[in-house]
Amino acid sequence: MKARNQTLFFVALLCLAGGCQSPKLAVEGDPMLSVNTLIDAPDDYAARRVGTDAYPIPPYAKFLKRVKICLNPGHGGDADQRGFKRGPTGVREAEMNLRVAQYLRDFLVACEADVMMTRDDDILLTYEERAAIANDWGADLFVSLHHNAIDNKPEVNYTTVWYHGEVAYRPSNLDLARYLCEGLYDALALPRITDVPLKSDNLMYKDGFAVLRHAKVTAALCESSFFTHPDEEQRLRQPEYNLREAYGLFIGLARYAAAGLPRARLIASPGESLPANGGAGEGSETNADSATMTPTQLNKSAIVFELDDGLRSRKAWGHARNMILPDTITVRIDGERVPHEFHDDGSRYLLTVEPSVALPSGPHQIEVQFENMNKNSVLHPYFTVEVDGR
Ligand SMILES: [Zn+2]
Known part of the structure; x- marks a missing residue:
């Protein structure tokens, strides 16, 4: 959070001095290169809300106990690539992915699930490294957390959850994807849906998403909403909204575990x-x-x-x-x-x-x-x- 505050302070100072037009300032204050683009929240923001009336732990969540869940917040360490994975005002996908994952971890840990994060900081990892963390740990479930983007269609905003390859590739991937999607539907209540929200990664790439292709455990990738939608981008900066999304994912995982993991x-x-x-x-x-x-x-x-x-x-x-x-x-x-x-x-x-x-x-x-x-x-x-x- 410090870096953002320093940048804002610097920009404010130079603007007061009448220097907003200087080329150097344009770089220093460039929102498409900024970091810490979310609204600040204390580290225990989610932990203090887990189990409250707004975010109750349902009794069936007890079946998450000892389930090994690896959370993979997408991207990270990429703020220096101008405009990379950012919304219209420069909010970074890497940051919203991480915060949703951290909040989801708080819910899961409260239910005594075993949770591993591929990253807990703004760092760069390859897709192979991310999958290897889940594989080597022997995760039961590997959940990649992303938010979606589309060029020149700011009105688009809906949820998709992705599985690897053909439907028969690994049937449990579809179970995981389905439960995550239903949890997101309930929590986000976006006004638009896509009629078939579970999607094969072959629709995007011939060999699918690398992170799902390298996964040797049950895996799915969430594209919870679109940060290219201007209102959604602003919601995704808010800790309350990140927590709501995490809660939806948590409820999805809890329902999945409650239905029995064969x-x-x-x-x-x-x-x-x-x-x-x-x-x-x-x-x-x-x-x-x-x-x-x-x-x-x-x-x-x-x-x-x-x-x-x-x-x-x-x-x-x-x-x-x-x-x-x-x-x-x-x-x-x-x-x-x-x-x-x-x-x-x-x-x-x-x-x-x-x-x-x-x-x-x-x-x-x-x-x-x-x-x-x-x-x-x-x-x-x-x-x-x-x-x-x-
Ligand atoms: Zn992404």
């Missing part, structure tokens, strides 16, 4: 026998039916996954019922769809794949997809199994 866990690779407890973690329930799946009955080439619908572990009434849509289960080995067996004993779900021909030695990629009863797809669907042919 996961799969590899519990037996080819050549391995199923652990005596079926690979179930400590304290998992066993049931007489689970004896139907024992190591001795499994072919040596079998690959076994335990599925988690993201809901059953809550032990709600009816938790023993199947909450996975059976027809949505698909397994692919090295991209080829293969048959599977699905077994639910009321306490856990097992998915078994027995390749009809032995897999060649070496690494193989296995993709496991399914939807839970709320139509949410698997967060981390890719596994590598090593086949030892000796």
Whole structure:
């Protein structure tokens, strides 16, 4: 904030001295090169408002606990590029992206989500570096925060949320995008919408957005509103409006988590026998039916996954019922769809794949997809199994 104040002071001083026309001053006071273009707010602005009547934490937000969320505020370190990603009066996108991300972090941390930021300052990062932060950390969700721009159409202002490639590229990307978009719709209440707000990044670039292309985790990119819209640009300078947007994103993520985040866990690779407890973690329930799946009955080439619908572990009434849509289960080995067996004993779900021909030695990629009863797809669907042919 200091730099802006110094610049304003300098400009005011020179204007008072009647020097506003001097070429040097034009550069010093150039709004298209300015920094700290948002209206100042104390560091604890959001933290003091989280959970108040205006920004309540809904009870279902408890399901965000321990979800690993990487927030990526777009751009940064780019103020010296004259006019780069700025609104009509020079408000910088990099700054609004960062503040929305910081406010969103405050909401998420209040719900005990694990949050990582790709940047917490006005610094330059490559798209690869941003994605690598999420990938290396093993994020469950990777959310890129942007605001949109369009040339010569100042009246345009609506929300879009972007996914990578084709719709089937990673189904969970669409879940994340959909929930974020709905949260933004509620919070911003922009008068205009685009009729299909989830967009493929292939519409913009043949290979999509680099940050989404390099993401190996569930990822989406928000273009929450247009900073080229003159009124929206002024709103985006205000801490209150940034907080409202962050709250919408938070509510979207909380609804997503509440609907269950499905996961799969590899519990037996080819050549391995199923652990005596079926690979179930400590304290998992066993049931007489689970004896139907024992190591001795499994072919040596079998690959076994335990599925988690993201809901059953809550032990709600009816938790023993199947909450996975059976027809949505698909397994692919090295991209080829293969048959599977699905077994639910009321306490856990097992998915078994027995390749009809032995897999060649070496690494193989296995993709496991399914939807839970709320139509949410698997967060981390890719596994590598090593086949030892000796
Ligand atoms: Zn952007």
